[in-house]
Amino acid sequence: MKPNELDRIVSSLDKIPTLPVIYTKLGKLLQSPDATIQAVSNIISEDQVIAAKVLKFVNSAFYGFPQRIGSIQRAIVILGFNTIKNLVFATSVFDMFRGVETMNAFDKKNFWKHCIGCAVASRVLAEAADLRNPDEVFTGGLLHDIGKLVVAVQFPEKFSMVINEVQNTGVPMVEAERKIFGFDHTQVGSALAVQWRFPIETANMIGSHHLAEGAAPQRKDIAAVHIGNILCMALQFGTGGEKRLSNVNKKAWELMGLTLSSIELVMEKTVKLYRENAEILEM
Amino acid sequence: MGILNINELKEGMVLAADVKNKHGNIMIRQGMSLSEKHIMLLKAWGISEADVEGFDRDQLHEEEMKTVSPEVIEAIEKNMREFFPPLDGNDIMSEIYRIAKKLKIKQAME
Numbered sequence: 006m007k008p009n010e011l012d013r014i015v016s017s018l019d020k021i022p023t024l025p026v027i028y029t030k031l032g033k034l035l036q037s038p039d040a041t042i043q044a045v046s047n048i049i050s051e052d053q054v055i056a057a058k059v060l061k062f063v064n065s066a067f068y069g070f071p072q073r074i075g076s077i078q079r080a081i082v083i084l085g086f087n088t089i090k091n092l093v094f095a096t097s098v099f100d101m102f103r104g105v106e107t108m109n110a111f112d113k114k115n116f117w118k119h120c121i122g123c124a125v126a127s128r129v130l131a132e133a134a135d136l137r138n139p140d141e142v143f144t145g146g147l148l149h150d151i152g153k154l155v156v157a158v159q160f161p162e163k164f165s166m167v168i169n170e171v172q173n174t175g176v177p178m179v180e181a182e183r184k185i186f187g188f189d190h191t192q193v194g195s196a197l198a199v200q201w202r203f204p205i206e207t208a209n210m211i212g213s214h215h216l217a218e219g220a221a222p223q224r225k226d227i228a229a230v231h232i233g234n235i236l237c238m239a240l241q242f243g244t245g246g247e248k249r250l251s252n253v254n255k256k257a258w259e260l261m262g263l264t265l266s267s268i269e270l271v272m273e274k275t276v277k278l279y280r281e282n283a284e285i286l287e288m
Numbered sequence: 289m290g291i292l293n294i295n296e297l298k299e300g301m302v303l304a305a306d307v308k309n310k311h312g313n314i315m316i317r318q319g320m321s322l323s324e325k326h327i328m329l330l331k332a333w334g335i336s337e338a339d340v341e342g343f344d345r346d347q348l349h350e351e352e353m354k355t356v357s358p359e360v361i362e363a364i365e366k367n368m369r370e371f372f373p374p375l376d377g378n379d380i381m382s383e384i385y386r387i388a389k390k391l392k393i394k395q396a397m398e
Contacts, residue, residue: 069334239372239388250372253380265383270336272387273293 011188015196020159022105024201027052028097032202035090045086046077049093058096059089061285066278067128091140094203095124095147099286102154110165111157118243120147121282126240126275127233133271134261136225138206145210145230148203150245152194152211153178156186168246175248179215191215216254228257236272242279290344291337297327305339349390356396364392 030048034040050056056077063080064073074080081089099117107113127146131139157164163185170181179189195212199205210230213222222228235253238245263271292301299322307316307330315333316326322340330338353361368389375382 071332236384239384240391241388248371252373252378253384255380258380265379268380268383269387270293272384272391274336276391 011192011196012200014188015193015200018155018159018197021155022101025052025055025097025101027055028094029202031090031093035086040086042078042081045081045089049077049089055093055096055100058285059092062092062096062282063088065281065285067282087138088140091144095144096286098148098151098201105154105158107154107157108161108165110161110168111154112244113154115243116150116154116245117286118283119237119245120150120243121286122237122240122242122275122279123147123149123230123234123245125233125279125282126236126271127230129271129274129278130229130233130236130261130263131226133267134225134229134263136229138226141204141206142210142226142229142233144203145207145214145226146233148194148198148207149211149214149230149234150190150194151197152190152192153246155197156182156190156193160186171246171248177215177249177251178246189215215251216257218252218254219256220254221256222254222260225260228254228260231257232261236275237279240272240276240279290347291339292343294327294330294336294338296343297322297330297338297340299324299327301343302341303338304341307335307338309333309335352397353393356393360396361393364389364396368392 027048030051031045034044034048049059059077060074060080062068063084064070068084070083074083077089099120102113105113124143124147127149128139128143131142136142166185167178167181170176170185171178174181179191182189191212191214195208198208198211206224206226209224210227213227214230214234216222216227216231222231232253234245235250238247238250301322303316303318303320303322306314306318309315315330315335316322320326322338368385372385373381375385
């Protein structure tokens, strides 16, 4: 499928909700010279639901601060604009789809569990590999399969066919998607991320998380989401619709630079943090 | 001696090696007998594991596993084998399988 054809499809998605106002406002503010702590905090506080969730996240075991962070302002001071921005983005998109109806073929609740699982696993991996941007990796992991949700909402009957094909033949979802739609969820997700003006790295994490055998990820954060996805499926947090687990791409593994013996701690930490995160996002 | 998870540490255990933080600074020295306070501090410092005298993790796990019925374990194994790709020769996937199975069994005990 040609890139502009995909863009056309993505632009014509009219059944998906629009991004919360706070998200676009925040994005604009952060790019302007008026981005002070107070201004950013004010915008976030306009949406009490998101503000509350951001505070829960910053007080969670992910960050492990000994003292409770009681305000958005303090959270920005301690964690910086980038972390807070990522948390707002992640919770915005999540909230956006809360009220959306999906047909029977799409189990929304289990889908979100899978997304949270991937977010957590990817972030734990990113930290273990000392990556500079674990919160961006969290967002990438959370949204890696957003293309599936969007396609399920916009084209429910065809998406049902994809699910059935996967269940009956055991092929990966991307294969069934390409066969039935002519594109796959990583392409849709990544095109959507670009349209939503997410950072290009996030769009790439979404677009490249399924690495074909022999393919090499260009960056460690892509590798982290790729591996995080496989780990969360191995741990069976919800489901992304796959019938079979795929292999970890060898080059992705090598790029991360982790030892085999570190997998155990990564997976244990993921299980522990998953429970906490699922609670925060009210799953 | 064995490396235990921070959550498995108990008062009275003796450190088999220095506990260091992420930057390599020694937090508690080898040979120290852990008190409740030590364990609290380790958690506050974000330390996730410690090498402890006289305990072997897999041994601990073996003991715990005995409380789960063989049928449950078999059901877990069957379910996982269907989902996982072939493991021969693939050490990464084999390790992921091993740990996922261990954690699933642990979950079954809760």
